[in-house]
Amino acid sequence: MDTIVGILLATLGAGTPLVFAALGELVSEKSGVLNLGVEGMMIVGAVCGFAVAAESGSLWLGVITSIVAGAGTALLFGVLTLTFQANQVAAGLALTIFGVGLSAYIGLDYTSVALTGMAQIHIPLLSELPIVGPLLFSLDPLLYLSFVCFAAITYFLYRTKAGLLLRAVGESPESALSLGYSVIAIRYMAVLFGGAMAGLGGAYLALVYTPLWVEAMTAGRGWIALALVVFATWRPARVMIGAYLFGGVTIIQFHVQGFGVDIPSQLLSTLPYLATIVVLVLISRDINTIRLNAPASLGKAYHPSV
Amino acid sequence: MDYSRRNGNSRWSVNLAMLKIEPRPQPSRLMGYLSPLIAVGLTLVTGIIFSILVGLNPLSAFYAFFIAPIDDLYGLGELGVKAAPLMLIAVGLAIGFRSNVWNIGAEGQLTFGAICGGGLALYFYQVEGAWVMPLIILAGAIGGMLWASIPAFLRTRFNTNEILVSLMLNYVAIFLLSYLVHDPWRDPDGFNFPESRLFSDSALLPIVLQGTRLHLGLVIAVIAVVLGWVFVRKSFVGYQMQVAGLADLAALYAGFKRKSMVWIGLLVGGAAAGVAGVCEVAGPIGQLLPSVSPGYGYAAIIVAFVGRLHPVGILFASLLMSLLYLGGEAAQMDLGLPSAITGVFQGVLLFYLLAADLFINFKLKLTTPVAKAAAREALP
Numbered sequence: 001m002d003t004i005v006g007i008l009l010a011t012l013g014a015g016t017p018l019v020f021a022a023l024g025e026l027v028s029e030k031s032g033v034l035n036l037g038v039e040g041m042m043i044v045g046a047v048c049g050f051a052v053a054a055e056s057g058s059l060w061l062g063v064i065t066s067i068v069a070g071a072g073t074a075l076l077f078g079v080l081t082l083t084f085q086a087n088q089v090a091a092g093l094a095l096t097i098f099g100v101g102l103s104a105y106i107g108l109d110y111t112s113v114a115l116t117g118m119a120q121i122h123i124p125l126l127s128e129l130p131i132v133g134p135l136l137f138s139l140d141p142l143l144y145l146s147f148v149c150f151a152a153i154t155y156f157l158y159r160t161k162a163g164l165l166l167r168a169v170g171e172s173p174e175s176a177l178s179l180g181y182s183v184i185a186i187r188y189m190a191v192l193f194g195g196a197m198a199g200l201g202g203a204y205l206a207l208v209y210t211p212l213w214v215e216a217m218t219a220g221r222g223w224i225a226l227a228l229v230v231f232a233t234w235r236p237a238r239v240m241i242g243a244y245l246f247g248g249v250t251i252i253q254f255h256v257q258g259f260g261v262d263i264p265s266q267l268l269s270t271l272p273y274l275a276t277i278v279v280l281v282l283i284s285r286d287i288n289t290i291r292l293n294a295p296a297s298l299g300k301a302y303h304p305s306v
Numbered sequence: 307m308d309y310s311r312r313n314g315n316s317r318w319s320v321n322l323a324m325l326k327i328e329p330r331p332q333p334s335r336l337m338g339y340l341s342p343l344i345a346v347g348l349t350l351v352t353g354i355i356f357s358i359l360v361g362l363n364p365l366s367a368f369y370a371f372f373i374a375p376i377d378d379l380y381g382l383g384e385l386g387v388k389a390a391p392l393m394l395i396a397v398g399l400a401i402g403f404r405s406n407v408w409n410i411g412a413e414g415q416l417t418f419g420a421i422c423g424g425g426l427a428l429y430f431y432q433v434e435g436a437w438v439m440p441l442i443i444l445a446g447a448i449g450g451m452l453w454a455s456i457p458a459f460l461r462t463r464f465n466t467n468e469i470l471v472s473l474m475l476n477y478v479a480i481f482l483l484s485y486l487v488h489d490p491w492r493d494p495d496g497f498n499f500p501e502s503r504l505f506s507d508s509a510l511l512p513i514v515l516q517g518t519r520l521h522l523g524l525v526i527a528v529i530a531v532v533l534g535w536v537f538v539r540k541s542f543v544g545y546q547m548q549v550a551g552l553a554d555l556a557a558l559y560a561g562f563k564r565k566s567m568v569w570i571g572l573l574v575g576g577a578a579a580g581v582a583g584v585c586e587v588a589g590p591i592g593q594l595l596p597s598v599s600p601g602y603g604y605a606a607i608i609v610a611f612v613g614r615l616h617p618v619g620i621l622f623a624s625l626l627m628s629l630l631y632l633g634g635e636a637a638q639m640d641l642g643l644p645s646a647i648t649g650v651f652q653g654v655l656l657f658y659l660l661a662a663d664l665f666i667n668f669k670l671k672l673t674t675p676v677a678k679a680a681a682r683e684a685l686p
Contacts, residue, residue, distance in 0.1 A: 040653075084661045087660070097649060098650060098656075100649055227470045273475070
């Protein structure tokens, strides 16, 4: 029983960076902006948070830095695509290439530094419960935060006027504009929020999940987060399910050999990427699933004059 | 920023204080050519500011980064060694990009090409013959095409996003190569290092410039540039793909098949990347290693854009990008800067280019309140 609880806990941990990054990208895409730079924002968030945490000794200062750094890189993307009308695909790729390079540069002095990760918060009494106790009530603070983010984003998108407006901008910017709202301003906010969340995902990776800085440590998680949003057909609850599913796939590779299955570790490491392709195929197979669920203006540059 | 309605047929303009961004009646050809030069200039300025910030003399930093690496014949050869894969891959990718087929899996296609070509080279390691080398290059091309055919098939059959699939396959190919050189293809006499045997001489690309490492790969890349130019300018398929990229609907009405565009775009890109991969392992590397590319597959995306998706532009852009790689290596040795700086400036270059491209379709106009009022009067 303890092994299973252990595996489930590890799954939660492995899924959480994806939860943050994918929920952020979801909000950005709901406003019609496809930011392919998640990987770049995540890794810049990770390295900045790690560096500040290592220098200051405060993990929380690190987390805040990650959020700011993620939003800062997202601002670059926003200026390019929203103000300068650049192609969103090209700008997203540029952001990732830039972010990976920048993080390697910033992180040079921190490659051999180890941090003590965040301590768990044990909720009195509830954490004593069998199975659910360790699984839901004695987690690290950022994991609780990810639950809060999920609830808040769901509420925001579907229960508030501002959320409705954000979705309207993603579906039909012209209509939102004719109602007197600034499409560009709303999209800027959505993009910055997406960046902040990707930064937070990076913080979880570098400060909690593996409290170390390793070059290119995001290892494609930003891209998997992008795939998750498609897989979830742009719905927050499905993003959560998808993220933990991928967390599970990541964890399985460490246990398969323990079960006596003899597959080389390098081939097991391809599992999350292959799984991403498989779920993308399953969800895109029916062209209507995507057409009905994707924000109608997703990825299209928007200039009020054209 | 605010939006002001100018007239009834939904033309809008953005006011940035006194500067106005206004659409041009037609895209500016001049800006199309100028924008990469502006981007390079701004990247240089950024580099100078950066070197001042980290306490380097900007002049000596500039010399160490851009001049010193190529001030002798060997250095010029190295410029070609690195430009070759970038040029080859970018020409292939550009053909897809022109028709909005986003293959960002060149790194994986390169790696799989290297696996197929390299595997064949290992199989023939005791065989001598002039046919060996062409055969392994062909194997590399087929390998790259096979790897690219996965996203092409999934896109055309299951409507799966080719960006994400091609990118995921990059990681898969790199892990696959890592497995092969750690285990089945490891050099039996290699003291357990994760590397394959050295290829035999008949599998290696000949050097084309004595005293340098410049190999046949550059010749292949230049041939690809010419072929790319012919394809874009002279062939009907190239024309169809161009139209498809510019206007999906127009292409549809004209009866061009979107699916064949996807296949051609990905297969051409894959073949080019696969050949680039095999040329790396049968060229400067000479064996299979866990990593066979310093990110050429990603850098080639930037090369394609900076070269305006045009084969001739790509030729120049690949030389520039190659110089960035060499400069990064030199900066590491001479200035003590990390080579990661190359990646930063690659990204910066693309940022500036994308920003400067705004002025292809838009122009800046200085507005004064009076001019604005006059413009309002002029409306019907």
